[in-house]
Amino acid sequence: MDQDVKDEVPTAAGEENGEEKDGEEEEEELTHNADTGAKYYTMEEIGPHSTVGSLWIVVDNLVYDITNFTLEHPGGEEILFEQGGQDASTPFEDVGHSSDAREMMRQYLIGEVHPRDQKRKKKQKGGSKWGSSGSGSSAGDSSERSWLNQFFVGLGLALMGVAAYKTLY
Known part of the structure; x- marks a missing residue:
C-alpha cells in the first residue's frame, strides 16, 4: 500500500509561483484604513493642496x-495658508x-495620512513642561494652563495695585 504522497506546502498570502511580494508593494496598495474605512492620503498627495x-x-x-473654513477661522x-x-x-497644539x-x-x-508617512505621536514625559501632568496633552490641559496663566497675571496686577496704593497714600 505504498502511495506516492506529494509534500504539499501551503504558500503564504502574497506568494505566487514561489515569489514573495515586497512589503513596500503591499503597503502601496493600502488605500483605506481597514478599521475605520478612512481614505489614506500620502504627504505627496496632500502637499499641492495649499491654495x-x-x-x-x-x-x-x-x-x-x-x-x-478659511474666512471663518478666528x-x-x-495662518491656515502658511x-x-x-x-x-505642532502649531495647532501650540x-x-x-x-x-x-x-x-x-x-x-x-x-488619514498613509501609514508610511505618519508621524509618531510623542508622549510627554512628566516635568518636561511647566504645568505638565505627565499624562500627555489634551484639550483640557491647555485650557487649564490658560486659566492658570490668566489667574497669575491678574494676581500680579492686583498686588502691584495694592503696593502702589500703599506707597502713595
Whole structure:
C-alpha cells in the first residue's frame, strides 16, 4: 500500500509561483484604513493642496479639507495658508485650541495620512513642561494652563495695585 504522497506546502498570502511580494508593494496598495474605512492620503498627495481653491492640513495624522473654513477661522486665514499642504500638528497644539474647535474640525475630516508617512505621536514625559501632568496633552490641559496663566497675571496686577496704593497714600 505504498502511495506516492506529494509534500504539499501551503504558500503564504502574497506568494505566487514561489515569489514573495515586497512589503513596500503591499503597503502601496493600502488605500483605506481597514478599521475605520478612512481614505489614506500620502504627504505627496496632500502637499499641492495649499491654495485658495483647495486647502488641506494634517493634524495628528488626520487630513482635513479646510478650503471652506478659511474666512471663518478666528485666527485669520493667513495662518491656515502658511500651514496648508503639510503637517500642522505642532502649531495647532501650540495655540491651545478649545474643545469646541476640535469638535468643529470633524466636519472637515477627509481621511488619514498613509501609514508610511505618519508621524509618531510623542508622549510627554512628566516635568518636561511647566504645568505638565505627565499624562500627555489634551484639550483640557491647555485650557487649564490658560486659566492658570490668566489667574497669575491678574494676581500680579492686583498686588502691584495694592503696593502702589500703599506707597502713595
